[in-house]
Amino acid sequence: MVLLNVKNVRLNYITTRGIVKALDNVSFSLDEGETIAIVGETGSGKSTLAKVITRSWEENARVIGGEVIFEGVNILGLSEEEFRRSYRWVKIAMVPQGSMNSLNPVLRVVDQMIEPLLLRGIPRIDAIKIAGDALESVGLSKDVLTKYPHQLSGGMKQRVIIAMAIQSRPKLVVLDEPTSALDVMTQANIMNLLKRLRSKFKLSYIFITHDLALASELADKVLVLYAGKVAEFGSADVIYSEPKHPYTQGLMSSVPTLREDKKLSFIPGEVPSLINPPSGCRFHPRCPFAMDICRREEPPLVTLENGHVVACWLYVKG
Numbered sequence: 001m002v003l004l005n006v007k008n009v010r011l012n013y014i015t016t017r018g019i020v021k022a023l024d025n026v027s028f029s030l031d032e033g034e035t036i037a038i039v040g041e042t043g044s045g046k047s048t049l050a051k052v053i054t055r056s057w058e059e060n061a062r063v064i065g066g067e068v069i070f071e072g073v074n075i076l077g078l079s080e081e082e083f084r085r086s087y088r089w090v091k092i093a094m095v096p097q098g099s100m101n102s103l104n105p106v107l108r109v110v111d112q113m114i115e116p117l118l119l120r121g122i123p124r125i126d127a128i129k130i131a132g133d134a135l136e137s138v139g140l141s142k143d144v145l146t147k148y149p150h151q152l153s154g155g156m157k158q159r160v161i162i163a164m165a166i167q168s169r170p171k172l173v174v175l176d177e178p179t180s181a182l183d184v185m186t187q188a189n190i191m192n193l194l195k196r197l198r199s200k201f202k203l204s205y206i207f208i209t210h211d212l213a214l215a216s217e218l219a220d221k222v223l224v225l226y227a228g229k230v231a232e233f234g235s236a237d238v239i240y241s242e243p244k245h246p247y248t249q250g251l252m253s254s255v256p257t258l259r260e261d262k263k264l265s266f267i268p269g270e271v272p273s274l275i276n277p278p279s280g281c282r283f284h285p286r287c288p289f290a291m292d293i294c295r296r297e298e299p300p301l302v303t304l305e306n307g308h309v310v311a312c313w314l315y316v317k318g
């Protein structure tokens with residue numbers, strides 16, 4: 001069953017330097033219980049896409065097209081009040097980038113955790129019970145409720161944030177770089193926790209990362225974004241074993257593996273300015289296979305087999 005269908009989303013940021021075309025016709029879908037990893041270099045639009053799905057974009061953002069259909073409802077068409085009442089934290093939760101550092105230092109964990117529950121009219125006593133149970137399901141003791149953030153380690157703070165995200169039993173959790181500020185051991189523990197929670201509560205995840213090795217641990221599907229556009233989308237198995245887009249191929253060959261002794265490469269150049277993106281395919285200035293048409297015309301999304309799509313002229317027949 002399809003849970004989320006993102007269709008042709010376009011978003012601009014209005015800045016004093018010009019209009020940043022941060023998302024351009026981005027589409028993908030996610031089934032119930034599935035995890036999708038959104039990958040790409042810094043500035044490719046990953047966080048912006050997360051903000052569209054959770055309706056938490058900044059004031060200077062303008063969604064200029066597209067739909068985000070969650071359980072059959074276009075959530076971009078709802079009023080803020082409807083979204084807040086029935087979706088935010090209820091069905092769709094988010095662990096924003098750097099959120100463990102956004103815990104309020106002067107409030108005890110309990111007060112931060114129950115706030116969204118109280119806002120929904122849940123009585124205080126029930127809210128405290130829900131928060132305590134959520135802490136236990138992320139491997140923390142209920143005692144953490146009475147602590148202040150500075151009394152917790154980084155890994156514990158991240159667990160509190162994850163507990164807040166799952167305490168209302170959402171269907172979808174959007175995780176933006178949930179382990180990036182943690183050491184390697186803590187990172188591994190959090191990844192294991194996310195796997196356990198996914199099967200226990202039948203969650204779907206959108207997992208945003210620039211770390212492809214990390215993405216491979218969790219993802220059923222992978223969406224590769226480049227400069228605000230979909231470069232490639234498909235099942236994780238296929239994207240990891242047979243990446244088609246030259247950008248995805250470049251990303252893959254820059255990932256170290258323990259099993260193979262392969263030579264690491266990197267993609268020369270950097271993600272272009274999205275105020276004045278390159279003509280044609282936005283990747284052409286960095287692409288080793290760029291042809292004339294790539295400089296002139298945007299590539300269409302070519303469907304290969306089993307829902308695998310790639311936006312590249314190399315795969316356009318005829």
Ligand SMILES: Nc1ncnc2c1ncn2[C@@H]1O[C@H](COP(=O)(O)OP(=O)(O)OP(=O)(O)O)[C@@H](O)[C@H]1O
Nearest residue numbers: 013015020022041042043044045046047048058274
């Ligand atoms: N509020 C904003 N105002 C103007 N431009 C913005 C704003 N937020 C993001 N951008 C720009 O939009 C583009 C996409 O940014 P975004 O943060 O979505 O990328 P990202 O792939 O998540 O990067 P990172 O991995 O660094 O988080 C970038 O060019 C960025 O500079």
